[in-house]
Amino acid sequence: MNTRALPFGVVLFFMAHALSGQDPCAPGQATACGNCMFEIESKTLLTGTTGNEVRVLATNDICVFGYSIGIEVGDPARIAVASIDKVGTIGEEASFFEGGVSTDGSAAGVGVVFDFGDFSRLNLPPGEGSVALILNVDVLAEADTTTSIGFDQVRIPELSPQPIKNVMTNVAGESITPSLQPGTIDIRVDAPVIQSVAPGNGLAGQSITITGQNFDYDGLQVTVCDQVVAPTSSSATTIELAAPVCPTVGCVDVVVETVRGSDTDRFCYDPPAPSITGFRDNMGPPGTVFVIEGTNLSFNPSVTVCGVTAMIQNATDTALTVTAPDAPACDIGCAEVAVMTDGGDASDACGFTYECAPPVIASIDPAEARAGDTVVITGSGFDCGGLTVTICGQEATIASSDDTSITVEVPACAEPGAVDVTVTHDSGSETAAGALEFLADQEVFKRGDVNADGEVNISDASFLLNFLFLGGPTPPCMDAADANDDGNADISDASYILNFLFLGGPPPPAPGPATCGPDDQVKPPDDLPECVYERC
Secondary structure (H helix, E strand, O other): OOOOOHHHHHHHHHHHHOOOOOOOOOOOOOOOOOOOEEEEEEEEEEEEOOEEEEEEEEOOOOOOOEEEEEEEEEEOOOOOEEEEEEEOOOEEEEEEEEEEEEEOEEEEEEEEEEOOOOOOOOOOOOOOEEEEEEEEEEEEEOOOEEEEEEOOEEEEOOOEEEEOEEEOOOOOOOOOOOOOOOOEEEEEEOOOEEEEEEOOOOOOOEEEEEEEOOOOOOEEEEEEEEEEEOOOOEEOOOEEEEEEOOOOOEEEEEEEEEOOOOOOEEEEOOOOOOEEEEEEEOOOOOOOEEEEEEOOOOOOOOOEEEOEEEEEEEEOEEEEEEEEEOOOEEEEOOEEEEEEEOEEEEEEEEEEOOOOOOOEEEEEEEOOOOOOOOOEEEEEEEOOOOOOOEOOEEEOOEEEEEEEEEEEOOOOOOOOOEEEEEEEEOOOEEEEEEEEOOOOOOOOOOOOOOOOOOOOOHHHHHHHHHHHEEEEOOOOOOHHHHOOOOOOHHHHHHHHHHHHHHOOOOOOOOOOOEEEEEEEOOOOOOOOOOOOOOOO
């Protein structure tokens, strides 16, 4: 949409819709108009003058994609329309803008279509006081009098034989008949005439110079934003004054009045510059919602944190609710917060303090481990100062870590079973209850070494038979005595040892007769007592 020729109030209306996420000109939006109007401004004109601008204003509460206007002069003997202008109107850049004036100046008309191909590119969003057409009026009367300029369905043969109606076109391509408000033209011999207001915009307190004619008659009174303002100086052609405080932002009437009449022009109040006075909840990781407090914050605001655009969740004149973005350029600590509005910029060098995200444990792999084993904890928010890991309440040695994983060595726990794993750093702590199954240390031995002397020989078969049948001492490691690894220590094991030693039979199963190792080949697990084997 092109807003170059739109009044400030219209632009603010459209921006408000944009901030709310609703495009009033998108397909499916409102097509019925509750307040659509064409209005001709009332003016005071001097006798004998030519080319006086009289504006036709449009008000609409739906999006408009085109319009046509028919103008009729109340008394052609007193005033005449000399020409029409599109420069400075909402139709200035329209794809179609055609109109004209009747030969005698008694009628004028125009037809406007903003864009034939793409209505979303150029249109008139809802608003008040948009300049739809400018009439250049000549004054024919030679004495004080009053006449009017109104609306009608007019035919201008020089332009087209078809009548020009007063209509607006909505988003559905339907014709809307607006209400019509004619303008009163007061003709005065020596009435005040405003030729310019300079500058045309500014803040309260701005020095303004009004240039024109006939300001030196009795009863001089100037009003700005409906407030009477005392001039700092005045002459027949200039008035100096300061813009008063106005409760609104946008364009307001400037009226100069004397006993001979009055004239009106416009002065536009700029949005005031924003200021930051404080913050709330402005510490945390990316994604933290915090509040910027200040003044004049609601005029089309945008916010950056550490140079990255932040999402504004809510905006008022005194507070902006903002989500802190992920800002790779900023480490943990202070980050600059900047607020930009139509009125200017404001910033705070330490407006938000980035903190680490609290740790979150997603999984532990493997889920079973013994003391000295390595496990990997996966999750998020691990990359922060003061990182520690405890397993069964004992601090674990961290081998490596990044933001999503920690590799640790499992410490010794008092008892086997499910134990807690806790990750802690400067911004918080997370415990995964019972997340790791702690296993007891495995027994190691040489299978077949019944008497635990470090060798497998005939003495071991004899030691086992003496235990089984003659009341001899118990083997120190019953797993070692279970030579065939069937889960029992009995005569079969003595036979298995002798068969291995003297008849070429198979050696005892893992860990075998020569190398120390755990009993990890037992199927099913045996119920033998705890192994005491000191030869490994």
